Amino acid sequence: MTQDTIIDFPETPVAYAAGDRERPIHEQAPVAFQALEASLPTLRRRRFFAALVGPEYRACVATEDGNADPMLSRWVIPGERYARRKIRDYHAQIPAIGTTFAEMRCR
Numbered sequence: 001m002t003q004d005t006i007i008d009f010p011e012t013p014v015a016y017a018a019g020d021r022e023r024p025i026h027e028q029a030p031v032a033f034q035a036l037e038a039s040l041p042t043l044r045r046r047r048f049f050a051a052l053v054g055p056e057y058r059a060c061v062a063t064e065d066g067n068a069d070p071m072l073s074r075w076v077i078p079g080e081r082y083a084r085r086k087i088r089d090y091h092a093q094i095p096a097i098g099t100t101f102a103e104m105r106c107r
Helices: 025-038 090-105
Strands: 005-009 012-018 048-053 056-062 073-077 080-084
Touching (some): 025 048, 048 090, 056 073
Antiparallel strands (some): 012 056, 012 073
8 A cells, every 4th residue: 555645835926737627647648748748858857747737737846936937837746744655666657647647636
């Protein structure tokens, strides 16, 4: 069983690429992250997040240094208490993303 961690997450400005809210989460996630990663000149020294806003999956990158493509949408992840579950080697675990979100929503 995977262990979740409860964290106090600070308000974090991000740029994001959104999935198609009409599609299942496990289909939105890879498309959104591919779009986000393609818009960045490098993936190094970046903080990435995944967020679910209603039925919409958002692949996010922190923008503390104004380091994201200006064409990406902007949002602020609200500061509050969250459950966190890390998916190791997530590129190889993409089918698990939708299941993971579904499990965590039922907490």
